[in-house]
Amino acid sequence: MTSVLIGHRGEPDNWPENSLAGFQAVLAAGASYIETDVQLTADGIPVLSHDPSLLRVTGKDVTVTATPYATIRTIPAGYEERFGSKYRDYRLARLDQFVEVLKQWPAARAFVELKDASLVAHGHARVIDTVMRTIQPVADQCVLISFDYESLMYLRTHYQTPVGWVLLQWSDSNQSRAETLAPEYLFCNRKRLPPDSVPLWQGPWQWVVYTVNDASEAKAYLQRGIQLLETNVIRQLMSDPDMETDSHD
Numbered sequence: 114m115t116s117v118l119i120g121h122r123g124e125p126d127n128w129p130e131n132s133l134a135g136f137q138a139v140l141a142a143g144a145s146y147i148e149t150d151v152q153l154t155a156d157g158i159p160v161l162s163h164d165p166s167l168l169r170v171t172g173k174d175v176t177v178t179a180t181p182y183a184t185i186r187t188i189p190a191g192y193e194e195r196f197g198s199k200y201r202d203y204r205l206a207r208l209d210q211f212v213e214v215l216k217q218w219p220a221a222r223a224f225v226e227l228k229d230a231s232l233v234a235h236g237h238a239r240v241i242d243t244v245m246r247t248i249q250p251v252a253d254q255c256v257l258i259s260f261d262y263e264s265l266m267y268l269r270t271h272y273q274t275p276v277g278w279v280l281l282q283w284s285d286s287n288q289s290r291a292e293t294l295a296p297e298y299l300f301c302n303r304k305r306l307p308p309d310s311v312p313l314w315q316g317p318w319q320w321v322v323y324t325v326n327d328a329s330e331a332k333a334y335l336q337r338g339i340q341l342l343e344t345n346v347i348r349q350l351m352s353d354p355d356m357e358t359d360s361h362d
Contacts, residue, residue, distance in 0.1 A: 116335050118350055119146040119224065121324050121343040122163060129170060129192040131161035133206045133214055140218045142348045146341075148224040148258075151208055153231045153240055158182040159208035159247055165230035167205070169194070178234035182207075208247045215251040223251075224277060224298075224321075227259040237264040245272060258300060265294055277321065283307055288314050298341070303330075309337060328355045 123135030131149050139147060150163040154177055168174040171188045191200030208225075215223055225248065231240050241257070241264060248255050258277035259265055265276045277298030280287055283305050291299060291314060299318045303325060313320060323343035325331050328350060331342055350356050 115340070116331050116356060117146060117341050118144065118347050119148050119321070119323075119341060119343040120144050120347040121148050121345050122150065123147065124345065124347055126326075126345045127348075129190060129196065129200050129203055130163060131206060132190075132200070132203055133210055134200075134203070136211070136214050137217075139347050140214070140221055143351060144347050145220060146222050146224070148226065148343055149211060150226045150228050151231070151240075151244055152177040152228050153235050153243060154182040154185055155179050156181045156183075157235070157239070157243060159244055160185065161206045161208065161211060163228070165228070170205075178231055208244065212248055212251050215254050219254070222254050222256065224256050224258050226279070227257060227261065227264055229259075229261055232259070232261050232264055237261065237267055240264075241267055241271075245274070256298060258298065262290060262294065265296065269294065280305060291318070292316060300343075303334075313338065326350075328353045331356060 120139040122130040123132060124139050128135030128138060136147055149161050151159050152162040153159055162177050166174050166176055167188060170190045170192045172193055173188055185205055189201050190205045191203040215221060227240055256275045256277055257268055258279055260279045260281055265278055268274060268276050275297040277300055278291060278294060278296045279300040295317050297318055298321050300321045300323060303322050319341055320339045321341040321343060322334050322339050325334065325342045325344050326346050334342060344350055
């Protein structure tokens with residue numbers, strides 16, 4: 114068994130996170146799995162943003178869900194604090210632009226995370242229906258994921274699509290809920306995993322651990338039976354001679 118690496122928000126150590134150029138770079142390097150985040154603007158345009166505010170990537174404390182896209186599209190999103198002026202012409206990407214990138218790599222798969230701030234602001238039905246319409250051309254390449262259990266249950270009821278539940282905590286109650294939902298994927302922060310002596314929950318899902326940026330740590334998860342690993346440095350790990358990686362799960 115080999116590790117399967119997922120480009121977490123593209124490759125945020127080397128590109129502005131969730132940027133189209135970052136996704137294109139890691140896909141061109143041979144990555145087959147990427148992960149992105151979706152928020153809805155005030156007028157319902159799905160854009161790629163992890164945080165509720167654009168402060169970190171733009172330097173402006175603008176709330177995505179309360180701001181129309183016409184305003185957001187004018188704000189440079191090159192993460193100046195990290196990259197200086199190198200990406201000053203970048204703007205927040207729209208989900209439909211991300212779809213066009215995926216079309217160029219039909220063998221690639223994308224985990225698309227529905228962010229809580231937008232689910233609260235717009236309601237899970239509006240967010241999910243909007244996202245599903247937008248990704249329709251590449252729906253077979255996408256897996257919708259979320260921390261929000263009710264949103265995943267809505268997906269189970271209204272769409273035939275694989276889902277992934279991102280765990281807020283490791284608990285008996287969440288194990289029971291996972292068994293009810295039966296997601297194709299269970300995501301867990303590496304800091305929330307129990308000790309190695311505690312067995313992983315068994316079910317129809319594949320485990321995904323985030324965020325793993327070290328080859329030796331990746332090997333430890335593989336030995337535990339966790340094959341799918343999100344990383345901020347996917348090209349670095351793919352080229353690491355100590356890593357055994359595969360493009361497909």
